Amino acid sequence: MEIKTRFTQMVGCKLPVVIAPMFLVSNPDMVVAGCESGALGTFPALNIRPVEKLRDWLKEIQSKTQKPYGVNIIVNKSNQHAQKQIEICLEEKVTFFIASLGNPKELIQKAHQIGSKVFCDVINQEQAKKAVDVGADGLIAVCAGAGGHAGNISPFVLIPMLRNMFxxxxxxxxxxxxxxxxxxxxxxxxxxxxxxxxxxxxxECPVATEYKEAIVNARPEDIVTTYKLDGIAANVINTPYVKKTGTQLSLWERLLFRYPKLRKWIMAQRAWRSMPVLMQSIQKPTWKQLWGAGQSVGLIHSIQSTSEILETLYKEYQETLPG
Ligand SMILES: Cc1cc2nc3c(=O)[nH]c(=O)nc-3n(C[C@H](O)[C@H](O)[C@H](O)COP(=O)(O)O)c2cc1C
Structure with a gap:
């Protein structure tokens, strides 16, 4: 099972597929299963607390696979542990990073000292230009309909637009x-x-079965964009809890959002308030279900192993090719 692209050649995996980092969701089992099935497994460093335990996760992954894997670092100020996360990852020779939500300059500089690659999440051309200017090795075009913090530009526009520019x-x-x-x-x-x-x-995913089943049962129309998680647009399943609490910031929050310092404060407040609900929803859901997911729910009909998912993807890809 192999599809060669510039990306697979750059990072050393067989398939041009990254198991995306997901806050509170990704764990070493998912990373290892992805890597062993030909993809590049990744996880957010923020999933491990206290930060010192990050080394244990990296060692666990290294003990279970020889294949390359990656770590996602939130590079904005909300992540107070970014420095330590980067330090541990570099000591453990992580070769691939995904930078999200902030200025990736420092991460890129440090990663390049040991020859590691940094790809940056971007939702538009301005963000892409900034990432390229500070030395990104690659861009991740986060398009409309994605799960988690999504962009709002169609892949039909964002991908060719970035391709033409960079x-x-x-x-x-x-x-x-x-x-x-x-x-x-x-x-x-x-x-x-x-x-x-x-x-x-x-x-392999460690979340509650209710969450997995909600993804299998949801339709694309059931995905809504909420600003209530942390002030940034995020796609979630429109559960009764989301319907009850709404998706928009309050009027005063929207007013204060115009001022950068207050915006940061509101975002931090929101993130702090939604964290327990998110964690509960993922581990042991009550009626307060806050489940991140994208419009691809419309194409997901069963819970399968990572290897089955990637084998099916590969087969479908082969059948799509002309001739
Ligand atoms: C529940 C959930 C949590 C996510 N957490 C993160 C994160 O911590 N860091 C990040 O860079 N992207 C995060 N994402 C975005 C994914 O890495 C990826 O861009 C997205 O899932 C791709 O869209 P898809 O869900 O339609 O496949 C998250 C996505 C989901 C669904």
């Missing part, structure tokens, strides 16, 4: 489940894809 590798993120979508992203100019929502409904 020569470095681009990964497409958002709504990829079927092999046809992988083929489409490569045709649009991407060198690979990230897949998140699909792997929540995987056997």
């Amino acid at each position: 020569s470095l590798p681009i990964l497409a993120s958002g709504c990829v489940v079927h092999g046809r979508s992988l083929a489409a992203c490569l045709t649009l100019g991407a060198d690979g894809v990230l897949m998140g929502t699909r792997f929540i409904a995987s056997k």
Whole structure:
């Protein structure tokens, strides 16, 4: 099972597929299963607390797979442990990073000292330009409909637009489940894809069965964009709890949002308040269900193992190719 692209050659995996990092969801089992099935497994460093335990996760992954894997670092100020996370990752020779939500300059500089690559999440051309200017090795085009913090530009526009502007590798993120979508992203100019929502409904994923089943049962129309998690647009399943609490910031929050310092304060407050609900929803859901997912739910019909998901994707991709 192999699909060669610039991305696979750069990072050393067989398939141009990244098991996307997911806050509170990704764990070493998912990373290892992804890597052993030909993809590049990743996880957010923020999933491990206290930060010192990050080394244990890295060692666990290294003991179970020889394949490359990656770590996602939130590089904005909300992540007070970024420095320590980067330090531990570099000591453990992590070769691939995903930078999200902030200025990746410092991470890129440090990662390059040991030859590691940094790809940056971007939702538009301004963010892409900033990432390229500070030395990103690749871009992740986070498109409309993606799970978690999504962009709002269609992949039909964002991927070719970034391809026309930059020569470095681009990964497409958002709504990829079927092999046809992988083929489409490569045709649009991407060198690979990230897949998140699909792997929540995987056997290796540690979340509650209710969450996995909600993904299998949801329709694309059931995905709504909420600003209530942390002030940034995020796609979630429109559960009764989301319907009851709404998706928009209050009027005063929207007013204060215009001022950068107050915006940061509101975002921190929101994140702090939604954290316990998110954690409860993922581990032991009550009626307060706050489940991140993208529009790809419409194409997810069963809970499968990571290897089955990737084998199906590969088969569908092969069937899509002309001739
Ligand atoms: C529940 C959930 C949590 C996520 N957490 C993160 C995160 O911590 N860091 C990050 O860079 N992206 C995060 N994402 C975005 C994914 O990495 C990826 O871009 C997205 O899932 C791709 O879209 P898809 O879900 O349609 O496949 C998250 C996505 C989901 C669904």
